[in-house]
Amino acid sequence: MAEIIRSKKVIFMNMKWIATFIGILIYFYGFGQKLVVSDEIPLRSEVRYDILGEIKGNALMMSTIGLKYEISGFDEQMRNSWTKELNFEKKQIGIMGYNVRESDFTLIYQVRQQGDTYLRAHRYDASANLKDSVTLINMGFIVFFPEYEMVVSEDRNKVLFYAIDKGNELHAFVLDNETMDLLWEKRIVIDSYSNFDNPMSVTIDNEGNMYSFIQESVYKQRREEGHFRLIIYGKGQFGPKISTIHLGEKVVYDARFIFDNLNKKLIASGFYYNRNPEKAEGYFLVNLSPEGNLEKAKLQAFNDRFVSDLEGKDSRNNRGIMNINIADLILRHDGGLLIIGEESQDMERRINNMNRMMYDNFSRSIIDYYYNDIFIIAINPDGEFHWQSILYKKQYSQDDMGAFSSFFIFRTPEKLHLLFNDEIKYENTVSEYLLRGDGKSERKSILSTENQKIRLRFKDALQVNAQRIIIPSERRGRLRLARLEF
16 A cells, blocks of 8 residues: 555656646747756956857857966756867967857967967867967067957858058958968058048958948038948959949948848948938948949938837938947848848936035946837848838846847848847846748747846857857856757
């Protein structure tokens, strides 16, 4: 009899465990997602971390601790399965960037030896074992090392670094990450260039060709007119090709540039203004051939309905939209484009305080961060308007650099998932907008962080393949890595 009772108890406990397990599955899989979170990692002030990506099922993170660099691997259950310190020829180096591919990752760094500064690359396998090492450039003796930006080609096989050196000299070089060869290096003097007055953006195609856009404006008869200087350079070219793209009487409010490797064209797009530099009045699209020849330019004013919906008030004529920026440009297979934008603003205010015990008056600054609606403008290949959509959200935070605000775009061939925190607080709901190719969208709540001890930073998330993203979580001085699988 005792045996039978014990068996029934075991069966009851097993049934209870199964019911709990099913509940967990419903929680994680109910909307087609699975969330796995790592253990907590203490965040110290002297430690910096970077999520490198995922190779062969292992999520990789690089930690910088003073002069020490460590790579940590997290398995399918997001357990920290190993950590390795990287060894270099000298203790004091400077990591310039990294590139993660399907089966390896490469670190590009600068090091000073015997008075000269060298730019080098190390390639590692999925377990952070060194497989290849090359010296790219000997820059000789330099006093101030330029601040290089890095751009990776769409196929992740070409890595471009560029910097403005000596005030008006563009220094650029490209690493072929497949062969570990220096594809090319070039210094280009840019006449009448200013870091402050002439913003520069650079992109690269899968062949390793560089496209550098310099934003400029001039005053003609008391009117400001905008244009771009386009600099193209690549392997085998005898000299850079420099051309000018005019926007007529319009001036750039915000712009992005992207190379369409499928349709073999260069695209510049963004928002423009006419009279008031604080308000965007429309969008522009410029299609260029790989040689920089203008194929199509289109400027389109925002319609009144769009302005009214974003501004939240009736607008009978287009007076522009304040505080918007381009979050991303997404290419369509037909050669069209999606401009994805967001309303955002930070406002500084001062608060006066008085200590009654010490009779001491003082004030401090508080910065409020607002990240509100997302909007999408779809443009056909010829530059004509296709559709537009507004995805409503409202995020507010204070003195946190907006770290937990904004959104992340998870891309699949059929639709886009736009993920964000509903509110910026410790216990929160994470939502997504599912956006289809025809502009129709659906909003869903996908998980709750209540009692999960996570606070997700979608701004810093990384899509590692067609099903997964890795999102850092920072909460009360603790770091966790969350893998969200669709």
